[in-house]
Amino acid sequence: MREFSRSLPMSLLRTREAVMRHFRPSLRDHGLTEQQWRILRALASVETIEVTELARVAFLLGPSLSRILRDLETRRLIERRVVKADQRRGLVSISSKGLKLIETVAPSSEAIYAAITRRYGARKLAELQNMLEALERSLSSLPGAGNAGAIDEPSE
Amino acid sequence: MREFSRSLPMSLLRTREAVMRHFRPSLRDHGLTEQQWRILRALASVETIEVTELARVAFLLGPSLSRILRDLETRRLIERRVVKADQRRGLVSISSKGLKLIETVAPSSEAIYAAITRRYGARKLAELQNMLEALERSLSSLPGAGNAGAIDEPSE
DNA sequence: GAAATATGATTAACATGTTAAGCGTATCAG
DNA sequence: CTGATACGCTTAACATGTTAATCATATTTC
Numbered sequence: 569m570r571e572f573s574r575s576l577p578m579s580l581l582r583t584r585e586a587v588m589r590h591f592r593p594s595l596r597d598h599g600l601t602e603q604q605w606r607i608l609r610a611l612a613s614v615e616t617i618e619v620t621e622l623a624r625v626a627f628l629l630g631p632s633l634s635r636i637l638r639d640l641e642t643r644r645l646i647e648r649r650v651v652k653a654d655q656r657r658g659l660v661s662i663s664s665k666g667l668k669l670i671e672t673v674a675p676s677s678e679a680i681y682a683a684i685t686r687r688y689g690a691r692k693l694a695e696l697q698n699m700l701e702a703l704e705r706s707l708s709s710l711p712g713a714g715n716a717g718a719i720d721e722p723s724e
Numbered sequence: 725m726r727e728f729s730r731s732l733p734m735s736l737l738r739t740r741e742a743v744m745r746h747f748r749p750s751l752r753d754h755g756l757t758e759q760q761w762r763i764l765r766a767l768a769s770v771e772t773i774e775v776t777e778l779a780r781v782a783f784l785l786g787p788s789l790s791r792i793l794r795d796l797e798t799r800r801l802i803e804r805r806v807v808k809a810d811q812r813r814g815l816v817s818i819s820s821k822g823l824k825l826i827e828t829v830a831p832s833s834e835a836i837y838a839a840i841t842r843r844y845g846a847r848k849l850a851e852l853q854n855m856l857e858a859l860e861r862s863l864s865s866l867p868g869a870g871n872a873g874a875i876d877e878p879s880e
Numbered sequence: 881g882a883a884a885t886a887t888g889a890t891t892a893a894c895a896t897g898t899t900a901a902g903c904g905t906a907t908c909a910g
Numbered sequence: 911c912t913g914a915t916a917c918g919c920t921t922a923a924c925a926t927g928t929t930a931a932t933c934a935t936a937t938t939t940c
Contacts, residue, residue, distance in 0.1 A: 572765040573781060576840070576853065577743050577758075582783060583856040584736035586863040591733070592928090601895065601928095602733075609728040619919065625729060627738060632896055634920050639895090656905050656918040684732070688862045696855045697732065700739040703852065706844045707742040748898090757898095757925065775889065788926055790890050795925090812888040812935050 587684065594676045598669065603628060603636055605673070611646060611662035612670050618651070619658045645669060743840065750832045754825065759784060760792055761829070767802060767818035768826050774807070775814045801825060 572578065588602060595605050606626045611617065617625070623633045637660065640646045645666035651657040662670075685693055728734065744758060751761050762782045767773065773781070779789045793816065796802045801822035807813040818826075841849055 572762070572769070574853070575837070576849070577740060577747070578762075578783065579853050579856045580736055580740035580743065583860050584733060584740065585783070586860045587733050587736065590863065590866060596929095603896065606728070606734075613728070627734065627741075629897065629899090630919065631898075631921075635896075638920095654906070654918085658919070681731070683866060684863065687866055688859050692855065692858075693732070696852075696859065697730070697735050699848065699852045699855065700735045702848075703844050704739050704742045707746065707840065710746060710839060710843060752899095759926065785927065785929090786889070787891075787928075791926075794890095810888085810936070814889070 590680050590684065591677065594680065595673065598673045600669075600673065603632065604640060607633070607636060607640065608645065608662060608666055608670055611660060612667065614661075616659045616661040619660060622660055640666075746836050746840065747833065750836065751829065754829050756825075756829065759788065760796060763789070763792060763796065764801065764818060764822055764826055767816060768823065770817075772815045772817040775816060778816055796822075 592602065595602060600608070603626070606628070607622065610622060610626045619633065619637070620630075623630055626633070628636070637646065637648070641648055644663055647661050647663050649659050651659055748758065751758060756764070759782070762784070763778065766778060766782045775789065775793070776786075779786055782789070784792070793802065793804070797804055800819055803817050803819050805815050807815055
């Protein structure tokens with residue numbers, strides 16, 4: 569079998585971890601996890617956004633997002649209301665306190681990103697991202713969710 | 725600030741998830757999580773291995789590994805003993821039951837990997853992995869965080 | 881060789897990932 | 911209008927990620 573340390577999932581995991589290792593300390597100093605930061609950044613780029621759409625943009629599953637929004641709301645970093653026309657839907661927006669936090673964290677975050685880009689090369693970085701995007705697209709058109717050999721799902 | 729859905733960490737996360745989406749169902753059918761599978765595969769390639777080294781190879785943090793080993797041992801998929809010369813160290817090895825499980829899962833896993841490779845292109849996939857590895861190396865020499873062991877950390 | 885320190889592994893505590901179930905609201909069928 | 915169904919979000923339950931603390935064993939220092 570394939571030398572597993574060279575498998576694609578492991579390569580992607582290790583590389584992502586190598587990148588995040590540089591960002592986490594700064595976020596941590598400001599009391600934010602990686603996911604909380606993703607949410608705040610996503611919110612900063614829109615007026616308001618529905619919960620489901622936010623989950624898609626910040627690439628979080630519903631349950632994780634629910635928990636994190638609860639926490640961010642408690643900390644007054646975000647604000648929520650329901651859609652009047654459809655009471656099931658929730659609208660989320662960033663608070664001014666949240667915006668201030670972003671402005672505080674952004675400089676060091678940008679500096680880290682710039683350092684990484686310089687070190688690896690802007691050209692190569694762009695090329696790498698293109699290849700990642702292409703791979704993502706390739707996979708989205710693969711059948712099933714990996715049920716190789718499976719014919720039909722036994723009811724459970 | 726950077727359109728955050730195009731940030732490098734997000735790209736790596738999305739791509740990895742796109743890949744894993746295809747593997748998880750098959751693993752799940754065999755009662756394994758992704759991390760448990762990583763451990764079993766790592767164990768299958770050696771006679772025995774120390775816990776710390778296993779953590780490095782399977783790319784898991786100590787606490788996660790401890791919990792998973794406890795579970796895998798309960799399920800008789802692995803075996804453990806301590807190093808006589810240094811009672812602090814633990815040695816882990818895969819059991820025959822664990823080997824059988826691997827042989828059961830491997831075919832569908834290999835099939836999925838082959839499908840991904842065909843779809844994206846073997847050449848491009850190798851190139852992508854080279855670029856990921858290069859990025860990883862670039863980052864390991866960046867100051868600030870991550871080069872644990874490079875210099876030495878002031879005592880805290 | 882006893883006290884201090886370091887090391888390997890586990891446990892603790894909290895946040896997130898993951899799947900399933902639950903709850904309220906909306907829509908649809910009759 | 912009402913029962914059935916679908917939808918949006920949350921909660922539940924369990925596994926893992928992450929950092930700090932703990933425990934036992936080794937090593938060092940005096």
